[in-house]
Every structure is written in structure tokens, then in C-alpha cells.
Amino acid sequence: MERRLTTILVADVAGYSRLMSADEAATFAALNGHRSELIDLRIAENQGRIVKMTGDGLLVEFTSVVNAVFCAAEIQRGMRERNENVPPDRRIEFRIGINLGDVIVQNGDIFGNGVNVAARLEGVAPPGGISVSASVREHVGSRLDLAFEDLGEHVLKNIERPIRIYNIVLNPGSTTRPRPPAAVSAKDMNEFSIAVLPFTNMSGDPEQEYFSDGITEDIITDLSKISGLHVVARNTVFTYKGKSVKVKQVAQELGIRFVLEGSVRKAGQRIRITGQLIDAKNGGHMWADRYDRSLTDIFAIQDEITRSIVDQLKVKLLPEESAAVARAPTENVEAYTYYLRGRQFSHEWTKAYLLLARRMFKKAVELDPHYARAYAGIANCDSALHGWHSEEVSLDDILENSARALALDPELAEAHAARGLALHSNDRHLEAITEFERALELEPDLYEANYFYARLLYTQGEMEACAQYFVKAAEIRPDDYVSPILLTSVYRRLGLVTETENWAQRGIERAERALLLHPENSSPAHRGALALAHLGERERARDWAARALAIAPDDIYAYYNIACAYSLLGDAEQALDLLEHVVPRNTREQMLWFHNDSDLDPLRNHPRFKQMCSMRAKELGLETEMDC
Structure with a gap:
């Protein structure tokens, strides 16, 4: 395994999807022009090597840190000039991240944490801006006529240790930009960080889970409105739902200091909510309370819990934040x-x-x-x-x-x-x-x-x-089985076999849980059949398909997903028999989905498929947008 210390530059176009949707041809042509007339030239002048290009982005390697930063600054200055007479909503603006780190080299490509940090720095850079790591800032020193804005240490997604970030100010006299929203101060995260664990449903009725989950989500939302707090996201804390966990363990795993836990009991028009705030640093209970109220007081209780946490943590609540927290949805x-x-x-x-x-x-x-x-x-x-x-x-x-x-x-x-x-x-x-x-x-x-x-x-x-x-x-x-199974089709289209299989397996596991909870719902069954087809599990895929049709024999969506499964399994006629019921009812959105769905690729050249798709495309006026 070859390794080396190198400087990594990652660049990406801000709002690329929006630009392409507005005018695909013009955006593509403009981007190619910027690359050939500015970006590629500056990279070559500074002895950089383009490792790879990814649609609207690129990964570049430099042997010199100074050359990498100088090149980035020249690119951003050049883009400002090129954008001067372009309407703001049509401007192509790059975000750039630069890191000095150790990488693994294989077949001309580079991998490893050094690349990952550069990618995360690009993600927090403002459009038209450059964000660099402390190692880059240190090596550049005063060699370049640039100003560096110290943003402090930040915790970046999937990066183990906090990274000190600097923004390059191309015009030192300009106003300092605020901290990028995707980064969180490591010090603030330690002192003012909290996780709200899913409140336990004590009603004795599983059907009331939606209510306790809703209260948990609303408290998370209210706390997230407070700028002085770092609040762990809903998707992370809900992985602990239904599990017996220790507060200290949760705090260590999430890298936070405070944990709020509680329970909800709803009976008729009465409600009981308990809550306790724990300092995981010493295991002490900072605050605890129980609310036995009428159901009509639910918003007042949520507000009181939020304000109690703010008081205990001694967080400054700005006037607009106080108003936002107090505002009830209804x-x-x-x-x-x-x-x-x-x-x-x-x-x-x-x-x-x-x-x-x-x-x-x-x-x-x-x-x-x-x-x-x-x-x-x-x-x-x-x-x-x-x-x-x-x-x-x-x-x-x-x-x-x-x-x-x-x-x-x-x-x-x-x-x-x-x-x-x-x-x-x-x-x-x-x-x-x-x-x-x-x-x-x-x-x-x-x-x-x-x-x-x-x-x-x-x-x-x-x-x-x-x-x-x-x-x-x-x-x-974590209970969403739809997105993972749709990802199998997306990654299949991108040619990423491992990702396709991984998401198919994840989707099947989630669909199995959903079927246990809601056996009357056909959706997990027909989507699961599609995921199983991606894995080549013919018999299980057929069994799940039959189950879906037994639950909902007239569900057009089930017909479509099962047809995709049959298509992948090589059962063309069975797939087409189902699509005969689907295509005549398709909307424009569904026909465009057909056009991009790789699961239907095995059917593309079949005369029946061509005929039914071309007829429907003509009816919807889509002949110029797709070719079935």
C-alpha cells in the first residue's frame, strides 16, 4: 500500500442542481468554459494534478501547500471577474476546501482521511470562498498576500477529531463572514450540548407512540432554535428508541454533555409528562419535574421544559429566540x-x-x-x-x-x-x-x-x-424503508455495485420490521420484493411480491415495483403484464421516473415496452424529453 503526505484541494459548484434544472445546456457549456479557460490553466501553472472530476466537482493534488492555496485564490478571483456581468441566479460559484494530510494512493487515485477532511472543508466553505485546515494555514505562514479568518475548532461530519478551520479572505477589508452553519465549535459543543432521548410512551397503547414521538420532536425543534445550544439531531437520538441505555454511554457516543429523558402518559383529556436533565459529566440530576395537566396545556408544558433547560444551562436566550420558542404551532x-x-x-x-x-x-x-x-x-x-x-x-x-x-x-x-x-x-x-x-x-x-x-x-x-x-x-x-430501497436503483444507475447491495440489505431489514408492525400495509412487501431482486434472491422476491398483491390487489404502485423486480429477475413477460396496467395511468412525473429507472433497463428494447411507453409519452407531450 502506497501512502504519502500531500495537499488535497476539493472544489464543487454551489447550487449545481438548481443551475442545471434552469438551463442544462447553458450551465454545462459555462462550466466547461470555466474549466478550460481558467481552472485547468491555474492548476497546471501551480503544478497541480487533477486526480478526478465528479460532475460539478474536482479533486486535485499538489506537492506544495503554498501552490495549492495560491491556485485556489486565483481561481476564486478569476471566477468573480467572470461572474461580474452574469445575473446572480445564473452564476457558477465554487466552494473550495484544502487540507494537508496523509493519503493512500491506488491506480492514480487518492483515498483516506486527508481527502475526507478536504471534502468536509469544501462543504462548509461559503460560495466563492476557500476553507483550509490548521495544517495548511501553518505551512502557508506569511508567504502569500492573503488574510486568514480563524473560525476556531469545529466538529465535522464523520471526522473523528475537531478540526481548526480558517477561511481565506480574498479582500481583507470586507466584512468577516459568520461561522459556516455545518460546523460547530468544539468548546461550545462540550459546554452547551444536549441530546433529547425519545420520550417513553407510558400510555399502555402502542398506537399512542405517535404522540410521545411528536412531543420529543417538538422539544428538539424548540431547543434547536437557540443559537447557544448544540442539539443532537432527531435521526441520531431516535436510534436509541426502545432501547435500555445508560446516560453516560449515550453522552460518550454522541460527544455531548447533557441528556434530557422523559415519559408521556396520555389518558383521555389528561396528560402526564415527566422530564429530567442529567449532566453526564458527573451523573448528577440538574433538573426534574412532573406535569399533570389537561391535554390543552401540552404546548405550555413543552415551553416550560425548554425554558427550564435554558435556565439550568445558563444559556442566553435572544429575544427573537424566546419568541420562536413560545410560538405554538396551533x-x-x-x-x-x-x-x-x-x-x-x-x-x-x-x-x-x-x-x-x-x-x-x-x-x-x-x-x-x-x-x-x-x-x-x-x-x-x-x-x-x-x-x-x-x-x-x-x-x-x-x-x-x-x-x-x-x-x-x-x-x-x-x-x-x-x-x-x-x-x-x-x-x-x-x-x-x-x-x-x-x-x-x-x-x-x-x-x-x-x-x-x-x-x-x-x-x-x-x-x-x-x-x-x-x-x-x-x-x-430509522424506520424509513422507502429511501434505502430507492437508493438501490440510484446506485445501480451509477454503477456502484457494493452500495447497491448494501442499501438493498438495509432496506430489506427495515421493510421486515415494518411488515411486522403493519401487516396490512402492502408497501414494505412490494418494495422489499424489489430490494430482494437487486440481490438476486428470486424465491424470496416472488414470495414478497405475492404477499403484496394479496394485501392490495389493485395497488398500481405495487404493480410498478413488482414489475421492476420481475424485470431484474429476467421475467420480462410477467413484468410487462403488470406495466400494461400502470403505464396508461402514468403522470408526467411517473413517465420521467420510468425514463431514469435502471430497474427497467432489461425491458428497454422489448417491443411491448417501447410501444406502451411511446404512446403514453406522446399523450403527455414528453416526446422531446424522453425516448422510451
Whole structure:
């Protein structure tokens, strides 16, 4: 194994998916022009070696740290000049990260932690900016006429130790940029870090899990609004759900100091919530309380818990943060209960569950006509019923409900995600991307924003970006079996065999758990059949397919996934028999999905497949966008 110490530069285009969606040909041509006329020349002048290019990004190796930083600065200055007369929404801007580290060399490529750190630094750099590690800053010294902004130590995703980050200020007189949001001060993380473990459902009814989970999520959301706190994300803490764990162990595993745990008991119109805040450093209980109240006091209880934690940790609460924490999503607790139940049902994505979820959301807005989250939920259900299940739903109503959610709460990430899905359903893809990116800016861990954005990117053929958001969705919800199984198709399209198999196995494990919890739901069965087909497990795939059809014999979505499974297994006629029921009802979104679905590749040259797809594409006016 060859190893060497080298300087690694990673560059990537900010907002590349949005630019490509707006004008694919122009963006591609502009990017190639920037590379040939500026970037490649500067790299060559500074003795850099382009290791590989990844769509909108590149990985470059330099033997000299000074050359790498000088090259990066020249590229960013050059891009500023080239962007001067370009409208802001059409500018191509690079993020650049540079690290000095040890790498493994194999067949001309480089791997290892040195590369990973450079990639993470690129991720936290602002558009048009350069972020470097402390080792790079130290080696450059005063050799270059550049100013370095010390951002302190930060914890970067999947990097074991905190990294000291410096931003390069190309114009020293300019205003210092704020800390990048993806990085967290190591000192602050130690002193003001907290994990909210899933509150235990003490109601004696498993059906009440949605309520205790909803309260946990809302407390996490409220605490996350406080700038002085580092709060562990929902997807991480929910991996501990249902497990007997020790607080000290949790704190060590998550790298945090404080843990909040509690329980919820709901009986009729009464509720009992207990909570205790523990300092994992010494095991001491800093605060504990029990609330025996009417159900109508649920929001007041959440507010009291949040403020008690703030008081105990002596965190400064800014006026706008105090107002945000105090703001309840609705004044009607019954509407809140219906909303939580609808949200739980909607994540199954089957027609039956979406219709049930829609009834829950409709009831919520009947009880509170100003409930933004519930309007977003209605819009999501209708978009999914139209776009994925070929149901007759008014597109105008979808747009109206998503617009109403935004009007009621312009800063609600769920509303922006719902608007994005509604616009996608109406083939307004560029506007949809803008809404999804705004939702992710407001709440990066919002499941719907990541999942819906991934689906849009899939229909546009943006597989690498699509994979990123499906992976995030799968991380956010450990019970999500849909994203892992969709990832098998994405990675198959990208030619990544190992990733395809790994995600197929993960999806099957999650689908098995979902079938145990909801044996009446066909979705885990037909999606599981597809994942099993990816692994070549013919008999199990057929068994799961038969089970799905027995549960829901008229489910068009089940027909489609089982047809994909048969396609992968080489059973072309069986696959086509099922698709004969599906294709005539396809929406534009579904036909674009067909166009990019590698699971159907074995059928592409079959005369029946060509005929049915070309006819439907012509009916929908898609002849120029796809070639079935």
C-alpha cells in the first residue's frame, strides 16, 4: 500500500442542481468554459494534478501547500471577474476546501482521511470562498498576500477529531463572514450540548407512540432554535428508541454533555409528562419535574421544559429566540393530535395511508383554520396521490393549500417543502428546487424536504445529488424503508455495485420490521420484493411480491415495483403484464421516473415496452424529453 503526505484541494459548484434544472445546456457549456479557460490553466501553472472530476466537482493534488492555496485564490478571483456581468441566479460559484494530510494512493487515485477532511472543508466553505485546515494555514505562514479568518475548532461530519478551520479572505477589508452553519465549535459543543432521548410512551397503547414521538420532536425543534445550544439531531437520538441505555454511554457516543429523558402518559383529556436533565459529566440530576395537566396545556408544558433547560444551562436566550420558542404551532390541541397522527400515516406513502393521513390533516384544519403545518400535510398527500398513485386530484387545490401554508407561516420549512412538491407536481421544476433548498436551509433535518427533493432530482436524472438526499432521508428516519430501497436503483444507475447491495440489505431489514408492525400495509412487501431482486434472491422476491398483491390487489404502485423486480429477475413477460396496467395511468412525473429507472433497463428494447411507453409519452407531450 502506497501512502504519502500531500495537499488535497476539493472544489464543487454551489447550487449545481438548481443551475442545471434552469438551463442544462447553458450551465454545462459555462462550466466547461470555466474549466478550460481558467481552472485547468491555474492548476497546471501551480503544478497541480487533477486526480478526478465528479460532475460539478474536482479533486486535485499538489506537492506544495503554498501552490495549492495560491491556485485556489486565483481561481476564486478569476471566477468573480467572470461572474461580474452574469445575473446572480445564473452564476457558477465554487466552494473550495484544502487540507494537508496523509493519503493512500491506488491506480492514480487518492483515498483516506486527508481527502475526507478536504471534502468536509469544501462543504462548509461559503460560495466563492476557500476553507483550509490548521495544517495548511501553518505551512502557508506569511508567504502569500492573503488574510486568514480563524473560525476556531469545529466538529465535522464523520471526522473523528475537531478540526481548526480558517477561511481565506480574498479582500481583507470586507466584512468577516459568520461561522459556516455545518460546523460547530468544539468548546461550545462540550459546554452547551444536549441530546433529547425519545420520550417513553407510558400510555399502555402502542398506537399512542405517535404522540410521545411528536412531543420529543417538538422539544428538539424548540431547543434547536437557540443559537447557544448544540442539539443532537432527531435521526441520531431516535436510534436509541426502545432501547435500555445508560446516560453516560449515550453522552460518550454522541460527544455531548447533557441528556434530557422523559415519559408521556396520555389518558383521555389528561396528560402526564415527566422530564429530567442529567449532566453526564458527573451523573448528577440538574433538573426534574412532573406535569399533570389537561391535554390543552401540552404546548405550555413543552415551553416550560425548554425554558427550564435554558435556565439550568445558563444559556442566553435572544429575544427573537424566546419568541420562536413560545410560538405554538396551533392553539387547538385536538388539531395538534390529528396533525401528529396524519404525519405518522403519511410516511407510509401507500394510497390507503395517504387518504387516511389526508383525513387527519383535514380534520386538523377544520379545528384550526390557521394551522400551517396541517395545510402543508394536505398538499403533500394530494401531491403524492396525484404524482405517485395516478389519482384524480386538482392541481390547483394542491398549489392553493401549499400557498396557504406558506402565507400562514413563511418561515416554516414544512410549508416550503410542500410548496416544492406541489410545484414539482405541476412541472415547475426550477421553482420547486428553490423551495426545497429554502426548506433545507431552514431545517436541514426535515425528512420531507430531503425525500421530496431526492425524488425530483431522480426524475431529472441527477443521480449523484439524488443519492445524497435519499441517504439523508434514510438517516433522519430509522424506520424509513422507502429511501434505502430507492437508493438501490440510484446506485445501480451509477454503477456502484457494493452500495447497491448494501442499501438493498438495509432496506430489506427495515421493510421486515415494518411488515411486522403493519401487516396490512402492502408497501414494505412490494418494495422489499424489489430490494430482494437487486440481490438476486428470486424465491424470496416472488414470495414478497405475492404477499403484496394479496394485501392490495389493485395497488398500481405495487404493480410498478413488482414489475421492476420481475424485470431484474429476467421475467420480462410477467413484468410487462403488470406495466400494461400502470403505464396508461402514468403522470408526467411517473413517465420521467420510468425514463431514469435502471430497474427497467432489461425491458428497454422489448417491443411491448417501447410501444406502451411511446404512446403514453406522446399523450403527455414528453416526446422531446424522453425516448422510451
